[in-house]
Amino acid sequence: MRRLTRDRVLSISLIAPSILTVAVFVYGLIAWTGFVSTTKWNSLTPDYTSVGLDNFVNIFNYPRFQLDLRNTVVFTIFFVGVSLVIGLFLANLLDRKIRGEGLFRSIFLFPMAISFIVTGVVWKWLLTPSAGVNLLVGLDPATNRWLTDPTVLHLPTGTILNDIGLGFLATNQWGVPIALLSVVIAAVWQMSGFVMALYLAGLRGIPDELREAARVDGASELRIFRHVTLPLLTPVTVTAVIILGHISLKIYDLTVAMSPTGVGFSTDFPATFMWQTAFFANQFARGAAVAIVMLVLIATLIVPYLIWNRREKVSR
Amino acid sequence: MIEERVPAATATRRTPGRSPLRRLSRPVLYGALLVAAVFYLIPVYLLVLTGLKGQTEVTLDRMWTLPQTLGFTSFTEAWDALSPNFLNSVKVAVPAALISSFVGSINGYVLAKWRFRGSETLFTLILFGMFIPYQAILIPLVQLESSVGLYGTIQGLVLIHIIYGIPITTLIFRNYYVAIPEELVEAARIDGAGFVAIYRRVLLPLSVPGFVVVLIWQFTSAWNDFLFAATLTSQPNWPVTVALNNLAGSFSVAWNVQMAGSLIAALPTLLIYVLLGKFFMRGLLAGSLKG
Numbered sequence: 108m109r110r111l112t113r114d115r116v117l118s119i120s121l122i123a124p125s126i127l128t129v130a131v132f133v134y135g136l137i138a139w140t141g142f143v144s145t146t147k148w149n150s151l152t153p154d155y156t157s158v159g160l161d162n163f164v165n166i167f168n169y170p171r172f173q174l175d176l177r178n179t180v181v182f183t184i185f186f187v188g189v190s191l192v193i194g195l196f197l198a199n200l201l202d203r204k205i206r207g208e209g210l211f212r213s214i215f216l217f218p219m220a221i222s223f224i225v226t227g228v229v230w231k232w233l234l235t236p237s238a239g240v241n242l243l244v245g246l247d248p249a250t251n252r253w254l255t256d257p258t259v260l261h262l263p264t265g266t267i268l269n270d271i272g273l274g275f276l277a278t279n280q281w282g283v284p285i286a287l288l289s290v291v292i293a294a295v296w297q298m299s300g301f302v303m304a305l306y307l308a309g310l311r312g313i314p315d316e317l318r319e320a321a322r323v324d325g326a327s328e329l330r331i332f333r334h335v336t337l338p339l340l341t342p343v344t345v346t347a348v349i350i351l352g353h354i355s356l357k358i359y360d361l362t363v364a365m366s367p368t369g370v371g372f373s374t375d376f377p378a379t380f381m382w383q384t385a386f387f388a389n390q391f392a393r394g395a396a397v398a399i400v401m402l403v404l405i406a407t408l409i410v411p412y413l414i415w416n417r418r419e420k421v422s423r
Numbered sequence: 424m425i426e427e428r429v430p431a432a433t434a435t436r437r438t439p440g441r442s443p444l445r446r447l448s449r450p451v452l453y454g455a456l457l458v459a460a461v462f463y464l465i466p467v468y469l470l471v472l473t474g475l476k477g478q479t480e481v482t483l484d485r486m487w488t489l490p491q492t493l494g495f496t497s498f499t500e501a502w503d504a505l506s507p508n509f510l511n512s513v514k515v516a517v518p519a520a521l522i523s524s525f526v527g528s529i530n531g532y533v534l535a536k537w538r539f540r541g542s543e544t545l546f547t548l549i550l551f552g553m554f555i556p557y558q559a560i561l562i563p564l565v566q567l568e569s570s571v572g573l574y575g576t577i578q579g580l581v582l583i584h585i586i587y588g589i590p591i592t593t594l595i596f597r598n599y600y601v602a603i604p605e606e607l608v609e610a611a612r613i614d615g616a617g618f619v620a621i622y623r624r625v626l627l628p629l630s631v632p633g634f635v636v637v638l639i640w641q642f643t644s645a646w647n648d649f650l651f652a653a654t655l656t657s658q659p660n661w662p663v664t665v666a667l668n669n670l671a672g673s674f675s676v677a678w679n680v681q682m683a684g685s686l687i688a689a690l691p692t693l694l695i696y697v698l699l700g701k702f703f704m705r706g707l708l709a710g711s712l713k714g
Binding site: 113114115117118119121122125126128129132133134136137139140143193197200201203205211213214215216217218219220221222223224225226227228229230231232233235237238239242243296300301304305308353356357359360363364367377378381382385386391394395397398399401402405409410413414416417 | 452453455456459460462463464465466469470483484486487526529530533534537539543544545547548549550551552554555556557558559560561562563564565567586587589590593617618619643646647648649650653654664667668671672678681682684685688689692693695696697700703704707708
């Protein structure tokens with residue numbers, strides 16, 4: 108530790124306002140939201156009478172919120188999964204001495220520069236059953252209803268699931284709404300190029316000698332990819348999952364523009380529910396409870412990542 | 424920690440392929456890339472196509488037909504509806520980007536070159552602010568802005584973007600300054616330079632790319648923001664994203680006008696991306712990639 112010079116005091120006093128701001132506006136306001144979530148403030152005028160965890164019990168028993176949680180899980184799995192596959196695929200294509208690589212890269216990545224609202228509006232029209240994609244490739248609007256499709260795919264009922272006591276799995280509550288998959292398409296359109304960029308950077312960072320050695324040993328290309336390249340790309344995959352995962356857990360703009368709530372809440376998310384509960388219905392305590400649930404979900408993803416990041420750096 | 428890594432087109436090339444796709448013949452390879460390109464470009468194609476059509480040709484069943492006569496009525500109509508909000512977005516995004524980059528640069532400088540006990544932990548604690556769902560601070564934020572009379576104003580929104588931009592701008596500048604050799608700083612110190620002089624004479628002249636990255640990043644995030652704007656402002660102070668969403672949700676607004684409006688709202692950030700893509704990428708990767 109250097110001794111306390113004038114410069115040291117200056118440096119700390121210059122960063123202090125930012126630290127204080129973050130302390131108040133991030134941690135302080137989160138604490139306040141946490142407090143609000145335990146109060147009775149479910150009308151326009153604040154009422155800070157404590158009700159314990161009632162608001163949480165209330166929202167978890169609320170069918171709409173239960174569907175929101177289902178949607179979050181389904182959306183996260185599909186959005187993250189498909190984006191990873193497409194991103195990895197495109198990165199591998201581009202890593203092969205492609206003429207016009209820069210142009211392709213730009214084309215795959217430009218949706219990142221656009222607001223989710225714009226993406227939502229355009230894809231809403233692209234997935235309009237009577238026009239858009241259906242019209243372009245000649246699909247039947249009656250069977251390809253995209254965002255307006257009320258179908259929820261789930262396991263068949265009345266099977267052995269009932270016998271083993273898992274009958275509840277064969278319900279809409281545990282299904283995959285078709286309309287939600289339409290939102291996934293738009294989200295993948297926007298974010299998969301970013302995954303491509305991450306993977307491409309990762310691929311470029313792998314020394315070729317490693318694969319060359321495996322090649323000399325007679326390993327097939329597929330084996331090299333699976334046993335050499337892919338493991339070396341793990342840090343990239345982790346990063347991509349964290350970034351996409353946290354976007355997915357708080358997705359709001361895209362669905363608001365594309366399909367707010369949706370048929371039978373098929374495209375409703377905690378963020379949509381939170382906003383409507385707090386700022387439309389003035390049920391601030393319940394809205395705060397939803398927000399805290401969202402925060403906890405995201406923190407379980409982000410906090411280990413931040414700690415891992417820090418450790419990694421210290422150990423280097 | 425979180426470092427910038429850019430997939431450089433100029434990276435040294437060794438053997439051509441390293442993936443299972445290595446065996447794909449070149450035509451198949453380019454074919455796959457073209458199919459992907461079509462997927463990414465189709466929305467843009469539709470935006471432009473629709474925007475250029477005359478009012479008589481914009482029925483949904485003719486969505487994909489080429490315009491018979493060029494007309495710009497979609498654009499003029501959308502612009503009439505959105506131009507005040509477009510201007511609001513400029514008033515929000517430009518000051519937010521400028522002030523944010525200044526704040527980030529100072530923070531980054533301190534955290535990179537004037538470390539103190541606990542500064543790394545502090546940095547991690549600041550970074551957390553970048554990932555939180557803003558829903559978790561929105562209710563008190565409305566209360567706070569109302570109590571100081573900033574609720575609903577453009578200034579209030581600018582302030583919010585600066586505040587919640589602190590983590591990412593600090594991160595980008597910190598990592599940028601960490602990469603500047605300690606020897607340069609030491610040499611200046613030996614010459615008698617202090618905190619201010621080191622910043623002004625050593626770091627600031629080298630900071631231009633860092634500033635460009637942060638300016639672009641903050642401009643883009645503020646321009647594309649919807650949640651803060653929708654919660655903290657009301658018409659006529661809405662930025663363009665909120666106004667567009669409102670326009671698109673209205674049944675009385677024809678879809679071609681919605682499409683033209685989307686293109687208008689997307690244009691500034693798209694333009695930046697096309698002109699300064701390299702810096703845009705660096706911001707993107709800096710904000711996410713683990714070193």
